[in-house]
Amino acid sequence: MKNFEDQIINSLVSAFKTLFEADIEKEKITLQPTNKEFKGTHTFVVFPYLKITRKTPEESAKAIGVFLVENCDSVTSFNVVKGFLNLELSTETWINSFHKLGELKPSAKKGSKYIVEYASPNTNKPLHLGHLRNIFLGFSVNRILQEAGSEVVKTQIVNDRGIHICKSMLAWKRYGNEENPESSGLKGDKLVGKYYVLFDVHYKEEIAQLIKEGLSEEEAKKEAPILKEAQELLRKWESKDAETYTLWEKMNGWVYDGFDATYESIGVDFDKNYYESDTYLLGKGIVDAGLEKGVFYKKDDGSVWIDLTSEGLDEKLILRSDGTAVYMTQDIGTANQRYLDFPGIDGMIYTVGNEQDYHFKVLFLILKKLGYSWGDGCHHLSYGMVDLPTGKMKSREGTVVDADDIISEMINTAEERTKELGKIEGLSEEGASSLYRIIGLGALKYFLLKVDPKKRMMFNPKESIDFQGNTGPFIQYTYARISAILRRAKILELEDSSVSDNLSLHNSEIDLISLVSAYSERVDLAANEYSSSIIAQYVYDLAKAYNRFYTELSIFGAENKEEIKFRVQLSEQVAKAIKKSMYLLGIEVPERM
């Protein structure tokens, strides 16, 4: 909350006290932005208070408005439309508020410590567009939390074991002829993914054959020799069979090289990796402790359960009757392990698709019941699928948009567009290719981050991602435009003195001041909601407002030196706010484009 807004609210409280002899709690009073069609910037809605005022909406609003103009320094005039009291503030208020930029720091998560998990790839297939949404979201939330004063550990959990891994291993053993990334020229993850698909092809053939021989589909799926062999391979892996283990390590190594290349190209990294092969046995000890505490109970067959029916959920299996772990056991164990690795954390953020909403609801409930102090701080950053016009993306059916493909496609398009617009004059070759990367990735990241994370979103591969309108490049372009202004201002050597408050401010300038000074609030909001789209919307508003300002008013052609100075300073602040916001989204901004 800005200082002057706090003042206005205080004045509103005393207005009710003086005019209507009513005590209103300060916290209950809110101001909202005034609609563009009306004069003013802040609006107080009187409808909810009519019972107190015992007057018509218009009369009530007018009385309060008169009181504010008389008693509150920042309010200079008002107008009333029905029950809406629109306030206009003094230039001085705006100038002061402008000077306080940067002094207010976001602090929603001050002093807290989080672990953010934002990738959980399987090592049997390459990353696709859905993974990118996951990674960009988590990476951005990590930065937002940091900006809001928190310390963050970035992590991923690698699903490097299980039947699906054995499938690609088996297919490689059978059909691979010792093929490797060097000999094939394929990126490691792509190579392994190829064999995962190949497994499925042969699996389907065998099923078809068995059905011909008279088995039902159900039976055929279970009895296919290739599947049985894969299961055998999993058993061998679990018993640490040397040959199997070596192959597993070799193929996983290829995949990690592939993933690392992709991570590097999109500019994300991790402080700590967790591997399921290390963690899948964790959690059993905690089950024992939970049994003692009475959080869990044992059935006659030896399986362990938790009863969550009183919370409106189901009974949930924690440990199989043969004593082996399930997904939930593992997640409890991993969470505990992370706490041991990073003592003092206040919570963990899991960036995982919304098909697992129920799982995490249960997981967090269990953590709380087990009495972990950090259970309350856990949050499932749930996001919706990225859909194609043809439906859902499915790796096995090959209906995915590959991550590396879409990245290079975006960079290529950026190059084409930039050349078309003739914007590479005076750029070195490295400068140009770095610019294409910045723009292409900016477009992709912004496209995925501007949408509310919780919602399912649509990606149409035929209509490539836009570079115009509400897009990353539009915001980057605005930044580059301002940079040009600042370069020119530097040459002019405007002496650095403060701006007096007898300027007359234009609406577009007030819009900008008010947006720039909202930075901290918006970051805090985003941190509390774990939402990057709040930042994306904010930075778009900012860029849009700046472009309007830029078109409407001439900066260097202003009436007097003081106005020029003010507009340059305003531009500088907007540039800073854009740069910081884009940083929070993991997007770079260019000085020229």
Added chain:
RNA sequence: GGCUCCGUAGUUCAAUGGAUAGAAUAGAAGUUUCCUAAACUUUAGAUGCAGGUUCGAUUCCUGCCGGAGCUACCA
């Protein structure tokens, strides 16, 4: 069947219970002797259906219709 989420312009997305439901894109019409036209201006176009709560509902509640997900001793 049970539980959860989602239905907003042709399309892709917005909207702490507030004013005439915002943007972008596609459509129509404009703006470059002057700070970067990846920009700006104008125009047309939408809340699945039926009730309820109230000063006021895209938002909250109920029912229906449509879509998705979860509902494994898989991960």
